[in-house]
Amino acid sequence: MEEENETTVTEFVLIGYSGRPKTRIGLLVFVTVVYSITVVGNGLIILVIASDPRLHNPMYFFLSNLSLLDIGYSTSSVPQSIANLLVDKPTMSYTMCYLQMSISVGLGVTECFLLAIMAYDRYIAISSPLHYTLIMSRKFCIQLAAGTWASGLFLGVIPIYTMPARFCKQNVIDHLTCELKAVLKLVCSDTSMNQLVMFLTGVLTLLAPFAFIIFSYLRIVVAILRIHSSGGRQKAFSTCASHLTVVTIFYGTAIFSYLRPQTKSTHELDKIISAFYGIVTPMLNPLIYTLRNQEVKGALKRLVGRKEN
Template sequence: MNQTTVVEFIRLGLTSNHFLEIILFAILFVAFLLILLGNIAVITFTLVDQHLYIPMYFFLRNFSLVEICFTSTFIPRTLYSLLTGAKPISLSGCFLQLSLYFILAICTFFHIALMSFDCYMAMCHPLHYATFMSNRFCLHLVLGCWVVSFFLVFSPLTIILRLPFCRPIINHFYCDIAPLLQLSCTDTGLIEKVMLVTSVLILPGILSVTAFSYAYIVYIVTHIQSSASRKKAFSTCSAHLIVVAMLYSSSILRYIGPSQQGGRDFDKVVSFLYCMITQLCSPYIYTLQNEKVKQSLKDLVARCFVGSDGILKSGATKQ
């Protein structure tokens, strides 16, 4: 069989309409700035305020860092393509983007599970929380997320990297597995099944940890007699549940559906939902729903613009 060596791919992007590309560029640019600002704000608040030096905010800080890295793997390149019309991406650049995308995506789900486990320990085992969730143990958990994410992705991507490719056109706005496999010269049925099994094991497997944690939390909270305490307990984890629902619904719909064929408009919409909307909402949901983070923001603003005597710094300078 005659095979053509592909040295670069051409991503068709979200649309071929130039006017829509301009609109999408403006939307994505603003969304990317909001994602960066929101997550940087969460990292800053949890670092500056010593009252937030607890495991819950340590995991939240690392989760924000993972989100920044995740969106940076494809949004800048997509913005550049929308602005200049440059669609090509090198073979090595495509595989690098693909690798980082899935490593960081899996790491995101692991951090979601860590935060749910932390919430479970804090609410269901408060007497043992400080002893069990030590700083060293939390650091090992975070490092373990990165290491396990890498090894889960390494083997499937190594197989894909060795495939011969005959066509260079990727009908997507970033290098995803399903549209990439369609460009191969060989039968990829076995690889697609392996990827589906891997997705089934990863997503529902990690989700089961989160589901068990919150099921037990709900059971404990419903037995609290004080209605005020029940409301406070539920509000503590409500933001987390919103993010969990958004992340898992979009990712399961995309990667554990009945058909894993890439290049459809529906796949692009779901990928856009997962890659942009959930990443944009999560830092602001955590900030708006968390009383301690909001208080940290108020204290930080007060320290920046108000002096210790309660007088605005700009006013004090003029005097």
């Protein structure tokens, strides 16, 4: 009987908003606009940093990595979401579903560690300004960046392919994309080990970097309070404000999404949180850094001025 009930799943049906044409049209417009802003905004930040020698320092090196991550993270799922919104019964092959899921998770894990590295960079810049260039050397920065990308592979991608999963006849995903939690809901084999691995990985990739960021900012606050001039304190805080805003948005949604108890059913809240985490957050990062960072705005103006001339 068990063999009769088991069939090889070759494709998944994504029914996130099937049967709701008005909702799909609204989402299609919204997602397309947000994705366009994400790619253009993050691409512009990479271009500005690469073209302006004044921004060739560790802080902006890591920022360009963050922008590249955001473009990759959005591109791994958003174009597929747009395509799925155009048809009544969107499908995706088993291989492509797992590929999309692993890329999204891998880049998400990479961003967790990259944000922690950026907090460390700000701590060194404020607490040891005279030794900053010596500590955060070009070689060391490249090693840190490479380490964050490698962490995404080993802690994000590899566990997905090593966790045993049997789907039997269930292949309908109540989501716009092959999102990890949505796919795990279809597994008919024992998922206790999968959920344990997912929880432990979440603790390691979310809570550990987040705790490091909090520790770094506590040290940053202490260092800022030691600065005698109010202008110096304000300048030091302004260099951290953008990063702190991004951290709050990113980790707030990620921790709420991945570390709370999972159920077999998909609620509307899960879709909203996933959409915000995967679609909106990558768009907010370039806006936050552009609006709050005078150096980036200045470099952008100089770049536009050169283009006009």
